[in-house]
Amino acid sequence: MNVKLLAYTQINKAWLEEWPAAALESLPKGMSDGQAVCVTAIRTCYSSNKPTEIIELEGEKYFKKEASDGQGGNDADRLIRHIMNSGHTSTIEHINFTFAIEGVSRSLLAQITRHRHLSFSVQSQRYVKFGSEDKSGGFNYTWPPSISEQPQEIWDIYSSYMEQIQEMYDELREAGISAEDARMVLPNAATTNLVMTGNLRSLLDFYSKRSEKGAQWEIRELAEMLKEEIVKAEPWTEAFFKLKKK
Known part of the structure; x- marks a missing residue:
């Protein structure tokens, strides 16, 4: 962050x-x-x-x-x-x-936008493409302490699931699915900027x-x-x- x-x-x-x-x-x-x-x-x-x-x-x-x-x-x-x-x-x-806030999860975004009288401009998963071959290089994601503090085997499970999600997103895009619909598979852990x-x-x-x-x-x-x-x-x-x- x-x-x-x-x-x-x-x-x-x-x-x-x-x-x-x-x-x-x-x-x-x-x-x-x-x-x-x-x-x-x-x-x-x-x-x-x-x-x-x-x-x-x-x-x-x-x-x-x-x-x-x-x-x-x-x-x-x-x-x-x-x-x-x-x-x-x-x-x-x-x-x-006015702040630039970078590399926070979509989970955090859902929480912070519940606060009144704050104004937001958020990086769009509709217009920004998160395929492996896109300019973004794929989606980034957060590591909760409860996972990052675990042994390597837990790290591997978490990162493996994220890799699978990236593959799903890429396959949907390759099949002609728009970014606005392919984003449905992206996780709460996916990071955004605002x-x-x-x-x-x-x-x-x-x-x-x-x-x-x-x-x-x-x-x-x-x-x-x-x-x-x-x-x-x-x-x-x-x-x-x-x-x-x-």
Whole structure:
């Protein structure tokens, strides 16, 4: 499995260019784009200032002062913590992340698409041909730990069945069966690639459910890899992955 963050919410530079020079110079140095969007959304609900004015007029107050709750960080961190704890989490839906997810099983795909408010573009078994002689070189498949940790004879049984499935697929294609119908014999273990986009609220919800011990091994691994990519881009989000799961 390979997971890479392709894109995430950034401040529109054209908007910043409209600011007075003095306001630009006073921008908080430690403020990330995600935090700026989040604070703008939160304060819009409670401030008489316009959304376009929030960071310019209130940024110094939230980003340049220590958190007043004694839990570390600046007062923007405190504000976001307060909002998260109060359940007003619609305000973090404005921060989006887009991932490339490669080499996951169709079994995982069936599970992840049950989650709402995530968007998917998935490699098609209808249009991409998985014959041995096709550009793909045949279908790839996952190895569940319960099989890969077994003695060689179990490995051989599993890989032998996969080879037989490949042969069935090839024979159907050679007989003139279309890829969209030949794919019916491909297993849940067959891997696929997808692009997935979600807002921070939905991704935290996904993590809270799929990082649990009761979740299947593959989707648990995916949950941790998504978290790693998000936290790398927006470090302040790490605290919310650690919140007690309800």
